[in-house]
Amino acid sequence: MRAEAQAHVDQIRSAIALLHRFLDWDRALRRLDELNNRVEDPTLWNDAKQAQDVMRERRRLDEAITATRAISTELEDTIELIEMAEAEGDEALVDDAVVSLAALAERAERDKVTALLAGEADANDTYVEINSGAGGTESNDWAGMLQRMYQRWAERHGMKVELIDYHAGEQAGIKSATLLLKGENAYGYAKTESGVHRLVRISPYDSSARRHTSFASVWVYPVVDENIDIEINESELRIDTYRSSGAGGQHINTTDSAVRITHLPTGIVVQCQNQRSQHKNKAEAFNQLRARLYEAELQKREAEASATAASKTDIGWGHQIRSYVLQPYQLVKDLRTGVTSTAPSDVLDGDLDRFMAAALSQRVTGEKIEVEDVD
Secondary structure, three states, rough: OOOHHHHHHHHHHHHHHHHHHOOOOOHHHHHHHHHHHHOOOOHHHHHHHHHHHHHHHHHHHHHHHHHHHOOOOHHHHHHHHHHHHHHOOHHHHHHHHHHHHHHHHHHHHHHHHHHHHHOOOOOOOOOEEEOOOOHHHHHHHHHHHHHHHHHHHHHHHHHEEEEEEEEEEEOOOOOEEEEEOOOOOHHHHHHHHOOEEEEEEEEOOOOOOOOOEEEEEEEEEOOOOOOOOOOOHHHHHHEEEEEEOOHHHHHHHOOEEEEEEEEEEOOOEEEEEOOOHHHHHHHHHHHHHHHHHHHHHHHHHHOOOOOOOOOOOOOOOEEEEEEEEOOOOOEEEEEEOOOEEHHHHHHHOOOOOOOOOOOOHHHHHHHOOOOOOOO
16 A cells, blocks of 8 residues: 555544444443433423433433444545556556545544543533743733634634733733633633743834743633533622723723632632623623633543643743744644644634644543653
């Protein structure tokens, strides 16, 4: 078999193996049978919420199993076709089969990622919080670039983006910002982006044109829907109001309408200033707090299960999950998975899917790899 065809086959088989491992294949088949039997039981519909939960689980499991079986069948059929064409010396048929394998490899990767988005809150909308590190204008500008990157990524996926909180840098960029991304599986995809991001470039703010290294942190947490009960004791909160300050337009206010809430037991701080009404800002800040507390619980569960969990760390050396180098060469490198891109401009324009897919896969395998950072 041609090397190109074999590479596609190996990639597809790897995706299938990961799906089998993630689903716990034999257990998944038994579970689907159980769910099908429950759906046929008319008493299930006496409890509407329970019925919805069962139908949701059944749909996700059925889609994942069906997609995996279809890929496996098509792979074996295509391999058989290639072997037959090579035996008969039909190069044109081999060429067509290799093209089919390439398309199947892409489909396998998409289906793999879709199946991996089966976490408790993966389907939910998500908050993306960005904070600049030490370094003044340089780090503020880098944080602003990250804000745009996630906005562009969300737009590529047809998501709605709302700016919940915004603190401008003194000369450029932002000190911090919180985005709300609304769309299918928003949290499931974006959760892999939590961590410190490092930029290396020749600074446009340095008259000597020296290379600078900047850091910014990204923190991702899911929107909590009405099906998830999060108890908050208001006596454990400190609520402050202040005057909104933003990029202009609707973000400028002449009253103390912005709201900051501190959860004293955990130290979690959330804030909102995108509405003119203090009442609306307070309600949105409470939504953020519920989301942060829920995300903290999800991280605790992952840690207890020895899974890979993102953690909020110092915004600086030794903690970065990804490095973006713009000069003297062009490279983006993920320091968890080893995935790279030689087109930083595309990545900063929202081309993040390959990084997210690799990080999702790593959460399943638990495989740690040694990745050397770039200079």
